[in-house]
């Protein structure tokens with residue numbers, strides 16, 4: 001049980017994060033409205049419409065759920081590890097310096113600036129995109145440095161709290177197991193934010209952090225430097241360099257909406273292949289159509305303002321069928337604010 005002071009500290013920290021990232025969001029909107037950047041695309045009204053009040057209510061519910069999990073001892077009181085004040089301010093300056101460049105890219109609808117024939121001989125074309133019109137795609141150190149700020153701005157400071165909900169099925173799996181003998185891989189780990197929370201809860205868990213972006217893996221290595229035992233694996237999720245039936249847990253967060261439908265199925269088969277019988281997949285990505293009342297219009301509009309070429313197909317996917325066709329048994333599918341959590345087991 002957490003003390004009242006700890007709960008108050010949590011509320012103050014998360015409140016400050018939400019204010020900071022929402023502040024960035026509104027400042028970038030103002031920049032647009034001042035005529036410095038293209039106006040957002042006019043949106044077709046969709047019913048039922050999602051009000052700011054509903055979003056804020058759901059956001060508050062997410063934080064209550066996060067705190068309740070910590071209070072129940074499912075995971076430790078979260079520490080977001082956003083860096084020191086100097087780092088936070090430096091990233092904020094980078095964000096605003098990048099705004100005009102990203103806005104110009106968006107106006108010109110240049111979502112494949114990072115694509116080149118040379119790179120396409122080594123990396124899949126679907127990966128060579130400026131997702132969200134981000135500078136450098138997934139290919140540069142600067143992009144990796146800015147990524148988490150951009151994601152938190154997009155989710156109003158809730159991205160880490162959403163990722164932490166994956167710790168609930170993880171705790172359920174870990175119950176009664178010795179963490180020193182459990183092997184887990186986070187596929188498309190990005191800059192390692194989720195793994196930081198995993199290590200806060202299970203410091204002795206054997207973890208592989210895998211991603212196709214070398215720049216993002218390096219950023220993950222830096223963010224996770226307190227745990228030098230993590231193994232970093234540069235790999236395409238379509239062809240994972242893990243033996244058949246070698247992992248107890250596979251996690252993957254926010255990958256599927258950025259790959260084409262055919263690739264989702266190949267990756268699902270890889271998850272199933274590398275899991276041991278009795279192993280568990282813990283998967284999170286965006287909410288999908290029909291998951292939450294009032295959100296469908298919002299989800300459909302999302303790719304209009306962000307370069308997300310595969311998002312439209314993702315929100316219509318039947319994830320249960322994808323994972324079950326791959327040989328897993330889906331145990332849970334549940335909305336987590338703007339995300340969706342799927343838990344699947346590999347049969348014994």
Ligand SMILES: C[S@@+](CC[C@H](N)C(=O)[O-])C[C@H]1O[C@@H](n2cnc3c(N)ncnc32)[C@H](O)[C@@H]1O
Nearest residue numbers: 138188189190211212213216235236237253254
């Ligand atoms: C939206 S980010 C999510 C990162 C992280 N999981 C998070 O929670 O923020 C998508 C990640 O998928 C990685 N990625 C995209 N395609 C991939 C592939 N085929 N194999 C492995 N990683 C891939 C990108 O490099 C990027 O780090």
